[in-house]
Amino acid sequence: EPEVTQTPSHQVTQMGQEVILRCVPISNHLYFYWYRQILGQKVEFLVSFYNNEISEKSEIFDDQFSVERPDGSNFTLKIRSTKLEDSAMYFCASSVRQFGLREQYFGPGTRLTVT
């Protein structure tokens, strides 16, 4: 069964460093998303992406964040200058959004630790 994959599974970085989190969505999906979950808290929407453009973003997704689909398969989240409070689990998701199918499929997550 097709699934969303994410790499790395765990990333440790120092404050102020740039990180890139990678996701490979399900191959026929057209819409891509990033969510984050601070330890012990709820899952929060960051951004949605369609047709090489951001379609919606939350307040959390400020100028330090960017997303890109550099090729036909990868979808990346970049944090330019990490802060301690960026430590969280980051989930990528994708969906078809055609024919009434809207369910988002989540990847296994990348745990980001900023020290």
Next chain:
Amino acid sequence: ELKVEQNPLFLSMQEGKNYTIYCNYSTTSDRLYWYRQDPGKSLESLFVLLSNGAVKQEGRLMASLDTKARLSTLHITAAVHDLSATYFCAVDLRGDKIIFGKGTRLHILP
């Protein structure tokens, strides 16, 4: 702004007992999800509820949706230890994004 509220946030219960988790949301939506999350793991989709009055069951879990009351419930029947996890309800906003509740941490005692 859409708010999704779950209660209780923590639940400790004995094996064999029944209990219900409630999920209220503040604006109209035609789609609600329930997810399970084990510690350190991703989100496992349990139910997708698409219409008013929808009821779905899988094993000891049953979910229902009342769109008029903006309320969904997740009912656990005769709980077993394997059901210990955090359960999230989440409301779909036109497919653009999903708004999650804070989660209910369920601990089932043997």
